[in-house]
Amino acid sequence: MMPSSLTAENTAGRPRRLVIAGMEGCTNCAICEVRAHGVCSALRDDELERLARAAVRMTVPPGHIFIEEGSRATDFFNVTGGTVKLFKSLPDGRRQITGFVSVGHFLGLAVSDRYAFGAEAIDQVKLCRFSRPKLEGMIEEFPRMERRLLAEAANELVTAQDQMLLLGRKTARERVASFLYGQLENHYGDAIPPNAQISFPMTRADIADFLGLTVETVSRTLSGLRKDGLVTLNAGHGITVISPVRLEAIARGGES
Amino acid sequence: MMPSSLTAENTAGRPRRLVIAGMEGCTNCAICEVRAHGVCSALRDDELERLARAAVRMTVPPGHIFIEEGSRATDFFNVTGGTVKLFKSLPDGRRQITGFVSVGHFLGLAVSDRYAFGAEAIDQVKLCRFSRPKLEGMIEEFPRMERRLLAEAANELVTAQDQMLLLGRKTARERVASFLYGQLENHYGDAIPPNAQISFPMTRADIADFLGLTVETVSRTLSGLRKDGLVTLNAGHGITVISPVRLEAIARGGES
DNA sequence: CGAAAGATTGAGGTGGCTCAAACGGCGTGG
DNA sequence: CCACGCCGTTTGAGCCACCTCAATCTTTCG
Known part of the structure; x- marks a missing residue:
């Protein structure tokens, strides 16, 4: 009756609760291994200084969901290692992965105050986490960062359209x-x-x-x-x- | 052999060439009927003044493609009337419509120098057209406009993810x-x-x-x-x- | 009114799904 | 070291939701 599905297995053996493991506190963004990637690459050293104070580094083990679909969008994330799958689900467990993202990718651009998607670590994932108000303040201050986010959003939009063609046709x-x-x-x-x-x-x-x-x-x-x-x-x-x-x-x- | 398709009819009876009809030149954005919508709503009156000088108003008849897939992305558009379909195609004519957009919607956020999608007027469509360099200059000057574009892009991203769930599952x-x-x-x-x-x-x-x-x-x-x-x-x-x-x-x- | 385009309905085919079984790698414990 | 169980992968057999092809009906518009 359903054309596709992951009803039984995929729903059952699904990873546990939202668990955030290994929080290492804030470090120096200027020497970060992903300095050249993602939003960070848009900033000057002094701006990175500010960024560093807002960032919390964390590690997420494989299989753990660190963004729960529909939960309050309190944070933004920047992937600094590993691979993450983003997904949306239907009530009966059918699941669509909307993208795989890895180092340099920015996560959490939510429209409303809730995440429209979930995010799960595939392998060992490293993240920089920013609280929403803090990052919004930074965006306010550094137009370059906003430019960068816009560019990334435009990029994702193109990817999403490609995927729609794939899924539909x-x-x-x-x-x-x-x-x-x-x-x-x-x-x-x-x-x-x-x-x-x-x-x-x-x-x-x-x-x-x-x-x-x-x-x-x-x-x-x-x-x-x-x-x-x-x-x-x-x-x-x-x-x-x-x-x-x-x-x-x-x-x-x-x-x- | 293809699970879905519009091979014959949809490829054959496809609208003519890129035709831009009824170009009415620049008018006053401050009294525009879509003043309250889209990017324009982000601007103050004096900023709109500037915008008006960059805008060219045009009307596109039903069935006409005003953005050709893969063509040079020279312009941005703001839809001020009618409904537009955005699409991507495969070489054999299979087509995926990635979205329908109407008044207030902004069009043309391309990553590369080429449009990743086509746009076709469904009914009589009214547009404001901006040349890429001009609009980019405006974005530079008016951070509010950039903020607005980012918000719109984020919105579209959410919509796109919903559509992926629909198409996939x-x-x-x-x-x-x-x-x-x-x-x-x-x-x-x-x-x-x-x-x-x-x-x-x-x-x-x-x-x-x-x-x-x-x-x-x-x-x-x-x-x-x-x-x-x-x-x-x-x-x-x-x-x-x-x-x-x-x-x-x-x-x-x-x-x- | 007549042609052309769009919409509906029917009959039959098939690509991908469902259900099921077997296989392989890998960690655990005896 | 091997036996065992778990999980992911592969392969098979049958089925069904949606596609294809085709005919008819409806709407639009010159």
Whole structure:
């Protein structure tokens, strides 16, 4: 009756409560490992000084939800390590992952006073946390930061539109190819060599929830790509893309 | 072979070329009918003065594409009348409508120097057009405008995430109910009365492309809702929603 | 009024889902 | 070190929601 779903398993074995582990207090943003990424890259050293006083560093273990869907939006986050999945759910447990985000990404741009999505750590995730009023004050003071946030929001909007095209109109094969190609771009940028290797932390279930498919379909589709000589599936979550060019053609919808 | 599509008809009978009709030159933004909406509402009168000098008003007839997917992003637009559909396409003609926008909405936040989407007038559309450099200059000068743009982008992001959930995980019935309920909210705000009337300019094909379905499925699903006593289908593009509450329940995924 | 576009309805096909079983890696404990 | 259980992955068989193709009906508009 439901075309897709994760009713049983995905609802049942879902991670525990909102737990925030390992809060290390504020450190120096100027020497932060993600200094060059995300919002931070928009600021000068003296501005970073201010930022540092507002930031709380924290670590979140795999599987833990640190933003609960619909909860009060009290904080903003900046991902400084690991990978996070953002998601929305339906009452019966069906789940859509709206994006995977990693280092440099900014989280928490909420419209209302509540988060419209949830966020769960896939692997060990490091975050900078800012209280809403504090960050809003900073935005007020540093127009450059606002510029940066606008640019990032515009970027996400473009990504979201691509994903809507994928979810609304692409076949399973095209979706999986799109996902793999996206991963390639993340690792290699524009210059993707033949036999490019990727390894990602998300499970088949995550990929399914991201692509609007079931685990079985993702698995079968990957096997199909393997049979067609497009990829090899390595141990763990590793994949070798033999022909990125052909993969992209499939992702774009230009080939069967 | 393709699960969804608008290959034949939708590709063939597609609107003509990029045509911009009725350019009326710059007018006074202070007395503009959408003064209270969109980006304009963020500005003071003296700032609007500046805006007016940068704006070119234009009218676009139904069916005409005024932003071509992938073309150079030379302008920004502010919708001052009518309804616009935003879309992305695949090479074989499959099309996904990413949103319908109307008065007050801002268009053209492109990341690169090219538009990532196309825009087509559904009915008679009125626009304010700004050249990219001019608007960027204004943003530089008026932080309030930037604030406003960021807020609007954040809003669109939330909408986009909702749409991803819809496209990835909702049934046809839930999708159509979601669409109708969204239309209700547009017209009535939060207080939607029983037997609420709506009439919208988009065709069944547009709705299908928006919901990731086919025309036939949209039509059949609407008929199903009618049979179930949830709506009545009026002449033209009018629909009466007998029970908005039950419709919302379906849209949310909480009822069959 | 007539042509063209849009909407509805029917009949049949299929891509991806559901249910089910087997397989593999990995940590735990005996 | 191996047995065991858990979890994620793969594969198979069958089904169904939605798609495709096609005909008819309705609305719009010149």
